[in-house]
Amino acid sequence: MQKNILITGASSGIGKAVALEFAKKDGAKNHLILVARNQEKLEKVAAEIKQLGVEVTTILADLGKKTDIAELFTKIEKQCSTLDLVFNNAGLGFVKPAIDLTDDEVEQIIDVNIKGMTLVGKKAAAIMVKQGHGHIIFTSSLAGYVLLPTWSVYCASKWAITAFANVLRQEVASAGVKITTVHPGPVQTEFFDPNKANVDLSASEKTMPAIPSEEVAKAVYEVAYTDTKRIFNPPKLAMFAEAFRLFPNMMQKMMSKLVKE
Numbered sequence: 001m002q003k004n005i006l007i008t009g010a011s012s013g014i015g016k017a018v019a020l021e022f023a024k025k026d027g028a029k030n031h032l033i034l035v036a037r038n039q040e041k042l043e044k045v046a047a048e049i050k051q052l053g054v055e056v057t058t059i060l061a062d063l064g065k066k067t068d069i070a071e072l073f074t075k076i077e078k079q080c081s082t083l084d085l086v087f088n089n090a091g092l093g094f095v096k097p098a099i100d101l102t103d104d105e106v107e108q109i110i111d112v113n114i115k116g117m118t119l120v121g122k123k124a125a126a127i128m129v130k131q132g133h134g135h136i137i138f139t140s141s142l143a144g145y146v147l148l149p150t151w152s153v154y155c156a157s158k159w160a161i162t163a164f165a166n167v168l169r170q171e172v173a174s175a176g177v178k179i180t181t182v183h184p185g186p187v188q189t190e191f192f193d194p195n196k197a198n199v200d201l202s203a204s205e206k207t208m209p210a211i212p213s214e215e216v217a218k219a220v221y222e223v224a225y226t227d228t229k230r231i232f233n234p235p236k237l238a239m240f241a242e243a244f245r246l247f248p249n250m251m252q253k254m255m256s257k258l259v260k261e
């Protein structure tokens with residue numbers, strides 16, 4: 001039977017790359033439900049995927065709004081008999097010292113990265129528990145393990161969603177539902193658009209070069225429907241996260257230096 005896969009933040013970056021990866025690898029085996037706000041960009045991605053012979057539905061939703069999320073799930077439940085995989089990925093960041101963030105920027109990060117991802121995760125999990133199977137993959141970040149100046153609210157949001165996903169995993173495992181968190185370091189996407197995160201990546205290029213979004217997409221495809229708890233992209237960043245867990249003060253000092261350089 002065809003699998004229904006929901007991908008949020010599918011209009012660009014990692015979400016788009018994941019949608020294309022599933023389309024290229026699995027062809028007509030899946031029905032892809034792509035969600036974002038920008039209709040033009042989302043339809044472009046959908047057109048590319050349709051050309052590969054894959055059934056696609058696009059749904060416009062602002063995932064910072066609980067009403068849009070409720071409508072999204074009403075549509076999914078009407079249209080799909082099962083929800084097999086969710087790539088819970090839409091997110092954003094504004095990168096500057098905490099005292100320079102506008103109240104609106106703080107609210108947007110919290111609304112989309114925490115509230116939106118939590119509501120999507122919770123609603124998807126409820127459907128999956130009822131049907132007795134499913135897998136939710138959350139895009140956290142390396143910032144869901146480490147702390148560094150100018151990323152305060154973003155780090156807070158990714159630590160929060162990592163915690164939520166880890167507890168959700170324990171709650172739904174016995175119903176046959178799997179939960180994975182994905183922790184990329186820098187990825188070459190629109191996240192770093194001057195109008196979005198507003199951060200110059202060239203400073204960290206030597207220590208932590210940005211990887212293509214396709215690399216994350218391949219790793220996500222590999223873990224789909226498996227019991228993998230978490231992945232880092234590239235994988236060697238797992239050591240970095242572990243060092244942070246073991247030596248938080250020393251690592252925080254090191255990260256501060258990195259940001260200042």
Ligand SMILES: NC(=O)c1ccc[n+]([C@@H]2O[C@H](COP(=O)([O-])OP(=O)(O)OC[C@H]3O[C@@H](n4cnc5c(N)ncnc54)[C@H](OP(=O)(O)O)[C@@H]3O)[C@@H](O)[C@H]2O)c1
Nearest residue numbers: 009011012013014036037038062063091186187189190191
């Ligand atoms: N790039 C990195 O270095 C990096 C590293 C680690 C983790 N991440 C995480 O990866 C995820 C994807 O980011 P990306 O790097 O692929 O950036 P991106 O190219 O800017 O993509 C972000 C996606 O999220 C969607 N989105 C943002 N706000 C939304 C909202 N209110 N409602 C619905 N959709 C919304 C955007 O679509 P619309 O604008 O069309 O709504 C877009 O499709 C995020 O959770 C991010 O925190 C990124």
